[in-house]
Amino acid sequence: DQSLRALAADHGLYVGTAIDVGALSDPTYSQIAASQFSTVTAENAMKWETIEPERGVYNWAPAEQFMAFAKAHDQKVRGHVLVWQNQLPAWLTEGVADGSISKAELRGILHDYITAVVTHFQGRIWQWDVVNEAVTDPWDSPDGHITYKGFWYENLGAGYIADAFRWARAADRQALLTYNDYNIDAFGDGGPLDKTQFVYDMVKDLRAQGVPIDVVGSQAHLSTRYGNYSPFQIADAQQKFASLGVATALTEVDVRNLMPAEQTGDTMNPLLQAQAYDYSALMQGCLASRHCISYTVWGFDDGHSWTNTWDFGAGAGAEAMATLYTADYQPKLAYRAIQADLAFT
Numbered sequence: 497d498q499s500l501r502a503l504a505a506d507h508g509l510y511v512g513t514a515i516d517v518g519a520l521s522d523p524t525y526s527q528i529a530a531s532q533f534s535t536v537t538a539e540n541a542m543k544w545e546t547i548e549p550e551r552g553v554y555n556w557a558p559a560e561q562f563m564a565f566a567k568a569h570d571q572k573v574r575g576h577v578l579v580w581q582n583q584l585p586a587w588l589t590e591g592v593a594d595g596s597i598s599k600a601e602l603r604g605i606l607h608d609y610i611t612a613v614v615t616h617f618q619g620r621i622w623q624w625d626v627v628n629e630a631v632t633d634p635w636d637s638p639d640g641h642i643t644y645k646g647f648w649y650e651n652l653g654a655g656y657i658a659d660a661f662r663w664a665r666a667a668d669r670q671a672l673l674t675y676n677d678y679n680i681d682a683f684g685d686g687g688p689l690d691k692t693q694f695v696y697d698m699v700k701d702l703r704a705q706g707v708p709i710d711v712v713g714s715q716a717h718l719s720t721r722y723g724n725y726s727p728f729q730i731a732d733a734q735q736k737f738a739s740l741g742v743a744t745a746l747t748e749v750d751v752r753n754l755m756p757a758e759q760t761g762d763t764m765n766p767l768l769q770a771q772a773y774d775y776s777a778l779m780q781g782c783l784a785s786r787h788c789i790s791y792t793v794w795g796f797d798d799g800h801s802w803t804n805t806w807d808f809g810a811g812a813g814a815e816a817m818a819t820l821y822t823a824d825y826q827p828k829l830a831y832r833a834i835q836a837d838l839a840f841t
């Protein structure tokens with residue numbers, strides 16, 4: 497069995513994908529999702545706007561459809577996501593904006609939501625993404641340093657992060673609790689604009705206070721447009737985070753190409769080669785670190801990828817084709833590269 501999941505099992509590693517619940521009715525999509533991956537993450541079905549679209553009205557059906565798929569195929573589940581500034585329900589953001597939800601009430605709402613969701617799925621989640629994308633990037637830090645950002649920080653202050661982890665742990669003692677972010681795949685110069693360093697210091701401080709953070713998740717949304725990380729840089733970051741006593745995970749891997757890159761038969765295509773290199777560097781870095789527990793791609797086929805509609809600066813969908821398979825489900829060079837990493841290392 498040369499599937500990614502079988503090969504990864506020999507390393508004690510879980511290899512995963514985000515799942516678009518709406519795509520599960522496509523038999524080829526389902527067949528690949530089931531056979532290649534040993535862990536799954538709901539791409540959207542477990543976000544707050546979906547789970548609690550109206551205040552106090554819970555909608556578990558899409559998430560449960562996803563959970564049933566995972567169970568049927570013996571896949572571990574990464575719960576995504578409890579606390580994030582995006583895809584919040586309108587009743588919540590509008591209530592805060594118009595003052596009908598006070599800040600004190602907001603903290604209670606967050607507590608109750610985390611408790612309700614973690615309790616609902618208790619015993620069925622391997623890793624929870626508890627707090628997602630809580631800090632700025634260099635380009636949105638006009639005062640020259642990385643800091644906290646977003647709806648929760650603006651309304652509750654940075655203390656919500658420790659609260660969220662404690663509330664999650666209280667509702668599920670077994671699930672691994674993750675801080676998840678992008679652009680933390682490698683360390684920079686250690687200075688005030690080094691986001692990886694900021695997250696490292698934050699996790700160190702939180703753990704020193706006894707906050708139950710078990711995993712640092714590096715999303716690894718990469719693009720061949722901005723150069724490459726070497727396996728060494730990835731392994732180094734995984735090891736440094738692990739030195740804090742946490743496990744690490746690569747949680748949302750994809751590697752975009754400026755279009756057009758879709759000459760899939762052409763094994764010499766430099767864009768596809770560069771993409772394969774990035775996927776491989778992440779896999780080799782993960783394998784080199786004994787603390788990296790999962791390697792999850794954010795969608796496995798170019799037909800179902802958020803990059804198809806997102807504007808990364810070159811226009812919507814102009815920087816895409818970011819996954820392991822073509823839109824007609826042919827494995828790309830990137831697939832062969834990580835398969836080889838798993839088979840030969």
Ligand code: G3I
Nearest residue numbers: 514539540576577582583628629678715717748794801802
């Ligand atoms: O469900 C509605 C549908 O009813 C409507 O007709 C349609 C029209 O726009 O929109 C649909 O919602 C879209 C949703 O995905 C479900 O497909 C939203 O517009 C779209 O913005 C949303 O994008 C998701 C994005 O998060 C938004 O926050 C992507 O699918 C999802 O891949 C992406 O995932 C995030 C991770 O959660 C966190 N890390 C970054 C990653 C990539 O942005």
